[in-house]
Amino acid sequence: MIQTLQAKFRTCSVTGLKVNRDSELLIKANAVIAVVCLLVGALAAFGLVLTRWQAIHLLPADWFYRFLTLHGLNMLIFFIIFFEMAVLYFAGPVLLNSRQPAPKIAWASFGLMVIGMLLVNTMVLTGNADVLFTSYPPLRAHPVYYLGIILFAVGALVVTGLFFASLVVAKREKSYSGSIPLVSFGALTAAIIAAITLVHGAMTYIPTFLWSLGYMELDPQVYRLLFWALGHSSQQINVAAMVALWYFLGAVTVGGVVLNEKVSRTAFILYILFISMASAHHLLVDPGFGPAWKVWNTSYAMYLAVLASMVHGFTVPGGIEMGLRLRGYTQGFFGWLRKAPWGDPGFSGLMLSLVIFGFLGGITGVTIGTEQINIIVHNTMRLPGHFHATVAGGTALSFMAATYYILPLIFQKRVSFWPLAKIQPYLFGGGITTMAMAMIYMGIFGVPRRLWDTSFSNAPFSVEFHPVVWVTQTIFGIGGLLAATGALVFVIIAVATVFFGKPLTPESIAKSASGIPQGILKLPPQIYSGSEVQNVHERGAKGTVILVFIFLGCFVLYYFVNWKILSFVWKVG
Amino acid sequence: MSESDKSMHSGLLAVEGVWWKAIPKQEKLWITIAFIWCLILFAMMPLWHMRGGQNPSGIRAKVTPAEYVERVERFVEDYKVGEDNGFPVVEPPAGAHIYLLARMWQWYPVLKLKKNTKYILHLSSADINHGFSLFPLNLNFQVVPGYDYGLKVEPNQSGDFRIICNEFCGIGHHTMVGKVIVID
Numbered sequence: 001m002i003q004t005l006q007a008k009f010r011t012c013s014v015t016g017l018k019v020n021r022d023s024e025l026l027i028k029a030n031a032v033i034a035v036v037c038l039l040v041g042a043l044a045a046f047g048l049v050l051t052r053w054q055a056i057h058l059l060p061a062d063w064f065y066r067f068l069t070l071h072g073l074n075m076l077i078f079f080i081i082f083f084e085m086a087v088l089y090f091a092g093p094v095l096l097n098s099r100q101p102a103p104k105i106a107w108a109s110f111g112l113m114v115i116g117m118l119l120v121n122t123m124v125l126t127g128n129a130d131v132l133f134t135s136y137p138p139l140r141a142h143p144v145y146y147l148g149i150i151l152f153a154v155g156a157l158v159v160t161g162l163f164f165a166s167l168v169v170a171k172r173e174k175s176y177s178g179s180i181p182l183v184s185f186g187a188l189t190a191a192i193i194a195a196i197t198l199v200h201g202a203m204t205y206i207p208t209f210l211w212s213l214g215y216m217e218l219d220p221q222v223y224r225l226l227f228w229a230l231g232h233s234s235q236q237i238n239v240a241a242m243v244a245l246w247y248f249l250g251a252v253t254v255g256g257v258v259l260n261e262k263v264s265r266t267a268f269i270l271y272i273l274f275i276s277m278a279s280a281h282h283l284l285v286d287p288g289f290g291p292a293w294k295v296w297n298t299s300y301a302m303y304l305a306v307l308a309s310m311v312h313g314f315t316v317p318g319g320i321e322m323g324l325r326l327r328g329y330t331q332g333f334f335g336w337l338r339k340a341p342w343g344d345p346g347f348s349g350l351m352l353s354l355v356i357f358g359f360l361g362g363i364t365g366v367t368i369g370t371e372q373i374n375i376i377v378h379n380t381m382r383l384p385g386h387f388h389a390t391v392a393g394g395t396a397l398s399f400m401a402a403t404y405y406i407l408p409l410i411f412q413k414r415v416s417f418w419p420l421a422k423i424q425p426y427l428f429g430g431g432i433t434t435m436a437m438a439m440i441y442m443g444i445f446g447v448p449r450r451l452w453d454t455s456f457s458n459a460p461f462s463v464e465f466h467p468v469v470w471v472t473q474t475i476f477g478i479g480g481l482l483a484a485t486g487a488l489v490f491v492i493i494a495v496a497t498v499f500f501g502k503p504l505t506p507e508s509i510a511k512s513a514s515g516i517p518q519g520i521l522k523l524p525p526q527i528y529s530g531s532e533v534q535n536v537h538e539r540g541a542k543g544t545v546i547l548v549f550i551f552l553g554c555f556v557l558y559y560f561v562n563w564k565i566l567s568f569v570w571k572v573g
Numbered sequence: 574m575s576e577s578d579k580s581m582h583s584g585l586l587a588v589e590g591v592w593w594k595a596i597p598k599q600e601k602l603w604i605t606i607a608f609i610w611c612l613i614l615f616a617m618m619p620l621w622h623m624r625g626g627q628n629p630s631g632i633r634a635k636v637t638p639a640e641y642v643e644r645v646e647r648f649v650e651d652y653k654v655g656e657d658n659g660f661p662v663v664e665p666p667a668g669a670h671i672y673l674l675a676r677m678w679q680w681y682p683v684l685k686l687k688k689n690t691k692y693i694l695h696l697s698s699a700d701i702n703h704g705f706s707l708f709p710l711n712l713n714f715q716v717v718p719g720y721d722y723g724l725k726v727e728p729n730q731s732g733d734f735r736i737i738c739n740e741f742c743g744i745g746h747h748t749m750v751g752k753v754i755v756i757d
Binding site for chain 2: 061062095096132134136176179180181186219220247248255257259261265284286289291295299306307311314315318323372374376377379446449450458460463465537538540544548555559563571572
């Protein structure tokens with residue numbers, strides 16, 4: 001018995017965690033498929049950027065819309081959810097030193113998700129589903145397209161169930177004592193939101209599947225309501241998973257600490273309670289809903305989920321600052337930032353993700369999700385500008401940063417092309433930031449999203465955009481190419497490491513440092529102990545205090561400038 | 574990390590004992606200010622309904638696409654004053670109900686309005702979802718088949734405006750441009 005148990009676990013030479021083989025293999029499989037989907041999405045991104053950049057206008061109309069469907073599904077759904085499945089297997093059994101419950105069911109649901117993904121992508125590439133990510137009926141795709149999404153969602157729902165089971169197993173078998181770690185708590189938040197989201201997914205796609213077969217009627221407005229309970233809430237799984245990874249990366253890259261468990265955990269609970277209301281963000285200028293419904297839901301009941309993000313926006317950098325101060329980086333307000341390991345892609349990815357998500361994605365998101373301001377924003381380029389900052393610059397970048405630690409810790413490989421890996425977060429983050437800002441700027445001039453021909457050359461009436469739009473398009477094109485290249489570089493590094501990387505052993509670590517992030521190799525020791533720890537804590541994270549007030553200043557400015565712009569247009573109501 | 578450092582630990586470790594502890598003063602300050610900001614964000618929306626001029630409330634009703642097309646045809650017959658590029662040009666009187674039709678891939682008809690005059694602009698679709706975007710003002714509304722969205726509008730400037738479709742509506746989406754003329 002003991003022997004079979006031993007065969008199922010290895011002890012991680014770096015973290016000392018007991019890693020069970022079943023979970024480890026599941027993490028590997030899900031991460032690999034996630035990267036494959038990222039590759040498909042990134043290749044599609046090249047086509048999209050080079051087409052919307054009117055000076056190049058590469059693809060014909062049908063292939064542009066097909067690539068747009070492919071890009072949306074693979075980036076927003078497949079890449080991110082496969083990766084989140086890996087995060088759940090890590091934050092459950094691995095962090096809790098436990099065994100994997102029901103590994104056979106886990107593999108079956110993985111198979112279901114892969115089949116679903118393949119069916120959807122096949123339908124899109126064969127031209128049977130030119131309906132874009134949202135597939136608003138009565139726009140109709142082949143029934144197999146809806147079936148593929150249902151299979152994928154069922155598989156993902158089972159995996160979230162297995163994560164809940166792993167918490168029960170770990171508790172009952174006493175593989176840890178006390179309360180689960182904060183990172184696992186964040187993953188639990190993501191899993192609960194995922195369960196809510198996937199139930200909405202079933203409510204959306206099962207009727208749509210039956211409608212596509214001709215068995216029932218479908219109301220386009222009800223579809224939009226239910227679809228966004230899936231489409232927007234799935235992005236809130238990302239937010240919770242990303243914040244959990246921020247805490248994870250803060251801890252492993254520089255020894256970041258948790259300032260206060262109560263504050264961080266309560267903020268996660270606010271996500272669970274309020275974040276699903278954000279379906280309303282997409283329905284603010286729809287005919288089917290009244291103003292009271294719109295105001296209450298778009299604000300997540302008085303912005304309580306925004307409050308949660310603003311709390312994490314303090315506690316994540318604050319915990320990093322405190323961790324570094326405890327390790328002796330106490331100089332001035334920002335000594336800890338100046339001395340931080342900016343050459344570690346895990347750390348630089350974390351910090352860029354935090355800044356891009358907060359400053360660019362968060363501020364624009366809350367502003368454009370305001371009921372009335374949405375009138376001057378809905379379906380313009382400002383929308384994709386906003387969510388590329390949150391989902392790509394925030395979530396995807398945090399996943400990439402975490403991968404630089406998963407490769408050595410779980411795959412036990414040195415990261416290949418290490419010098420390239422060091423600059424990859426800057427390439428991707430810089431590209432996304434440039435592109436998103438250009439998109440936001442174009443949107444302010446009324447340029448629509450999801451449009452093949454910005455020159456409207458075949459329309460009955462001419463449309464003349466402000467000349468600055470064409471300059472902005474060039475900046476958009478350059479930013480987009482940089483971002484897509486950054487994603488491609490990440491895929492190359494990840495694939496090369498997994499399949500051809502040099503194995504990492506305790507003996508080889510001493511010989512060469514290449515391909516091992518600093519947090520694994522030489523985390524500086526904590527120099528304070530005992531009561532001194534309390535003293536450092538009491539002096540606080542004063543650099544972070546300055547940063548959050550700069551953030552608030554930007555937020556207030558952007559928010560009220562938008563009200564001002566709104567006040568100039570025609571009276572409407 | 575040594576055992577004595579329990580008060581400061583990373584998010585990777587299980588927490589022993591009671592973690593429901595008093596909030597340090599910096600966090601308390603930030604949470605308070607952030608919460609006040611959230612309340613301001615919330616209050617702005619009802620405030621704008623009372624004091625502001627731009628709200629997406631409208632008159633909302635259900636209508637079948639066939640019924641709506643009929644209403645549009647009646648509206649065109651009643652107030653047609655000319656033609657532009659094959660589209661009827663329609664000039665309704667002040668305060669009139671305007672019926673604008675979105676369909677693959679045109680906005681029908683062309684509208685001729687007067688500055689500083691109130692109208693009720695109805696939007697609906699004959700087929701699938703479309704997006705009403707008044708260019709270059711950047712005024713945007715979703716057009717959903719089966720639903721009539723009646724918005725009180727009051728043009729505050731004269732000129733030559735366009736209606737761009739900004740919801741994907743199939744292969745001809747990028748040719749769906751309509752026209753609104755506002756005269757003094």
